[in-house]
Amino acid sequence: MNDHSPFDETRDVELGAALQEALALPFGAAFVNRVRARLNGQRQRRWEDELAGWFWQGLVAASLVTMLAGWGLNRFGAAEEIDQSTGSSSVASQLLEGSAPGTNVLFASMTAAEAQ
Amino acid sequence: MIGVDEARLAARAGQGDSDAFASLIELHQAMARRVAYAILEDQEDADDAAQDGFLSAWRAIARYDPGKAFRPWLMQIVVNAARDLRRRRRVRTAEPLDSVSPPGKDDPAREAGDIDLGERLRAALATLPERQRLAVVLFDAEGYPQAEIAAMLGIPEGTVKSDVFHGRRALRKVLRTVKEEWHE
Numbered sequence: 001m002n003d004h005s006p007f008d009e010t011r012d013v014e015l016g017a018a019l020q021e022a023l024a025l026p027f028g029a030a031f032v033n034r035v036r037a038r039l040n041g042q043r044q045r046r047w048e049d050e051l052a053g054w055f056w057q058g059l060v061a062a063s064l065v066t067m068l069a070g071w072g073l074n075r076f077g078a079a080e081e082i083d084q085s086t087g088s089s090s091v092a093s094q095l096l097e098g099s100a101p102g103t104n105v106l107f108a109s110m111t112a113a114e115a116q
Numbered sequence: 117m118i119g120v121d122e123a124r125l126a127a128r129a130g131q132g133d134s135d136a137f138a139s140l141i142e143l144h145q146a147m148a149r150r151v152a153y154a155i156l157e158d159q160e161d162a163d164d165a166a167q168d169g170f171l172s173a174w175r176a177i178a179r180y181d182p183g184k185a186f187r188p189w190l191m192q193i194v195v196n197a198a199r200d201l202r203r204r205r206r207v208r209t210a211e212p213l214d215s216v217s218p219p220g221k222d223d224p225a226r227e228a229g230d231i232d233l234g235e236r237l238r239a240a241l242a243t244l245p246e247r248q249r250l251a252v253v254l255f256d257a258e259g260y261p262q263a264e265i266a267a268m269l270g271i272p273e274g275t276v277k278s279d280v281f282h283g284r285r286a287l288r289k290v291l292r293t294v295k296e297e298w299h300e
Contacts, residue, residue: 008281009261009262009277011255011256011259012256012284012288013256014291015252015256015257015284015287015288015291016256016257016258016259017257018233018234018237018291019237019241019252019253019256019257019287020150020257020258021233021234022233022234022235022237022238022241023150023153023154023238023241023253023257024146024150025146025149025150025153025159025162025163028145028146028149031145031149031163031166031167032138032141032142032145034163034167035141035145035166035167035170035171036138036141038167038171039134039137039138039170039171039174040134042171042174042175
């Protein structure tokens with residue numbers, strides 16, 4: 001064993017082995033378990049952070065859906081209320097339903113008005 | 117084990133496979149802890165730094181290029197983690213080499229032929245500047261080529277050569293002394 005030259009690129013195997021032994025730390029398995037536990041904790045936290053990141057978007061979307069649903073219910077409810085207050089269904093809904101008055105009745109009433 | 121398996125594990129880890137990454141931790145924990153210990157000179161700090169390094173590597177694994185060797189990539193992260201921790205903590209200063217006296221003639225350890233080479237090498241390492249310490253450990257103990265060490269530490273290759281040369285001188289002196297004591 002000598003000091004070789006500053007340009008020596010050969011590993012000093014004896015010194016290397018002695019250093020490895022001098023720097024070796026005990027409880028390798030315990031260390032691995034500790035890092036794995038932290039890793040799992042980090043993964044879980046990442047998933048929770050992901051969910052937390054979507055919180056406001058989710059809240060806005062839920063509010064929009066609720067508002068739309070409320071608006072829709074309100075609108076159809078108001079139409080029904082009008083029908084109920086007039087006591088009869090509207091001409092449009094009668095035509096859609098195919099119930100009275102029929103087209104022949106409407107035509108007769110128009111010709112009668114012209115004759116007068 | 118290191119080679120194809122390591123590259124495959126690293127590629128799988130890059131796709132988010134934490135079991136593959138755990139296998140990489142098992143493969144490299146001894147080396148990572150030794151390198152961190154060489155920087156921090158304290159076992160608990162070394163374990164904390166190695167752990168920080170592995171967790172940082174896991175967070176950055178998506179950026180790892182599978183075309184390159186995994187080991188130097190990881191070791192660079194561990195070195196940075198250990199240096200960060202060293203900056204954050206007040207590291208216990210080791211006794212200088214000269215103050216670690218060789219065991220006396222009536223030392224029971226010496227009588228038993230049990231001279232603690234490890235302890236004296238650690239003390240000798242502690243007297244070296246951090247960069248020299250790292251250069252010798254990474255080159256002689258861990259077997260990295262000097263060019264790779266230069267890239268890892270962000271210094272010219274010539275500086276690594278010089279650091280290895282000067283670091284070795286101090287450590288070889290200890291090794292020689294201990295061997296002579298063994299032969300006496």
